[in-house]
Amino acid sequence: MRANIKTIEFKFERTIPAPPGEVFDGWLNPKIPGNPWNMAEKLLLNPKVDGFFYWTFKGTPHYGRFTEMERPGQIQHTWVSPSTLGEESTVTVTFKKQGEDTLMTLVHSGIPDTDAGRGHEKGWNYFLDIFPGQFANGPRKEN
Amino acid sequence: MDQLTDVLTAISHPTRRAIIGQLANGPARFLDVAKPFDTALNAVTKHLKLLERAGLIERRKQGREVFISFRGEPLREVAGWVHEYERFWNQRLDQFEQYFKDKKTKGKKK
Numbered sequence: 184m185r186a187n188i189k190t191i192e193f194k195f196e197r198t199i200p201a202p203p204g205e206v207f208d209g210w211l212n213p214k215i216p217g218n219p220w221n222m223a224e225k226l227l228l229n230p231k232v233d234g235f236f237y238w239t240f241k242g243t244p245h246y247g248r249f250t251e252m253e254r255p256g257q258i259q260h261t262w263v264s265p266s267t268l269g270e271e272s273t274v275t276v277t278f279k280k281q282g283e284d285t286l287m288t289l290v291h292s293g294i295p296d297t298d299a300g301r302g303h304e305k306g307w308n309y310f311l312d313i314f315p316g317q318f319a320n321g322p323r324k325e326n
Numbered sequence: 327m328d329q330l331t332d333v334l335t336a337i338s339h340p341t342r343r344a345i346i347g348q349l350a351n352g353p354a355r356f357l358d359v360a361k362p363f364d365t366a367l368n369a370v371t372k373h374l375k376l377l378e379r380a381g382l383i384e385r386r387k388q389g390r391e392v393f394i395s396f397r398g399e400p401l402r403e404v405a406g407w408v409h410e411y412e413r414f415w416n417q418r419l420d421q422f423e424q425y426f427k428d429k430k431t432k433g434k435k436k
Contacts, residue, residue, distance in 0.1 A: 195415050197423045200430045209422070217422025266410055289419065291411055 188270070192292040199285045203255035203278040206285040210258060210276060219245075236260070247274075268295050329381065333400045336380035341365070342373050346382060349396035353386070359394055 199206045211230045213220040220228055223238035230236070234249045243265060251259035255278055261271040272293040279286045336342055345359060360370040374394065377383045381400040386393050 191409070193409065193412055193415065195419055197419045199423055199426045201426045206426070209426070215422070216425045217418050217420070219418060222418075287419070287422075289415055291415060294409075294411055 188268070189296045190272075190293045191296045192290060192294070195289045197287045198281060199287050200283070201285060202283070203280050203285045206287060207255040207258070207278050210278075210287075230258075251275075262291065266294075268297065270295060329400060330403055332376075332380040333382065333404050336376050336382055337401075337404075339373065339376075342377055345370075345373060345377065346396060349383060349394060350398075353393040353395035355391055355393060 201209070209215040210218050211220075211228075212218070213223065213226055213228065215221060220226055220236070220238060222240050224241075225237075225239045227235070227237040230249055230252065232249055232252050236245075236247050236249070238245050246263040247260045249258070249260045250273075251257055257275065257277045259273065259275045262274045263269060263271055270293070272291060272295075275290045275292070277288045279288075337346070341363060344362070348354065348359060348362065356370075356374075359374070360367055363370060374383065378385070382397055383394050384397055386395060
C-alpha cells in the first residue's frame with residue numbers, strides 16, 4: 184500500500200444458524216448466495232493458501248490471493264479492484280462456534296479512503312435501490 | 327444540527343418516507359399530500375416542516391395555490407456517507423445469512 188494513501192477498515196458480524204464447518208464451506212462455494220463468488224459473471228477460484236481468484240461483476244474485475252485457510256476457523260485473502268486503486272486490501276473472515284450457530288466476522292482492511300469509494304453516484308444508486316421498498320409500504324396510520 | 331442529521335431525522339419516519347414517495351411522482355397541494363394519511367392535518371404539517379428543514383421539499387406559490395415538491399439533492403449527502411464496501415459486504419452477508427436461515431426453516435418442516 185502506498186504510504187501517502189489513508190486507508191480505512193470495515194468490520195461486519197453476522198450470526199449464521201449453522202455450525203462453523205458448514206458456514207466455512209458455504210463461504211467458499213460459488214453456488215451459495217451471498218458470498219462474493221456467487222455474484223460473479225466470470226469466476227476463477229482456487230481457495231487454498233497462495234491460490235488466486237479472479238471474478239467480474241458488471242464488467243468490473245476483482246483479483247486476490249488466499250493467504251490463510253484454516254478450516255473451520257478462518258479465511259484470509261487479498262482483494263484488489265478498481266475501488267482499491269489497484270492496491271492490495273485484505274479480507275479476513277473468521278467463524279466462531281456460538282452454541283448451535285456460528286459468529287461470522289468479516290474485516291475488510293487497507294481500503295484506500297477516497298472520494299471514489301464514498302462516491303456520490305454509487306451512493307445515489309444505493310438509495311434508488313432501497314427506497315422503492317420503503318415507498319412501497321405506503322402511508323401508515325399515526326398513533 | 328447539520329444537514330446530514332436533519333436528513334436522517336427526516337427519513338427516519340415511515341410517514342415522511344411515504345410523503346417523499348408521493349411527492350417523487352410530482353408536486354402536490356397540501357391537502358392532496360395529507361389526504362392518504364389517517365392523521366390530523368397539523369401532524370402532517372409537522373412532518374412537512376421536518377422535511378422542509380432537511381431541504382427535501384420546497385413550497386412554491388402558483389397563483390393562489392401553494393405546491394409542495396420533492397428535492398432529492400440532500401439524499402446525496404447521506405448516500406455519500408455510506409461507503410461502497412459497507413454496502414457491498416452488508417448486502418452479501420445479509421443474503422448469506424438469509425440462505426442459512428431459509429435452509430434451517432426448510433429442514434425443520436421436513
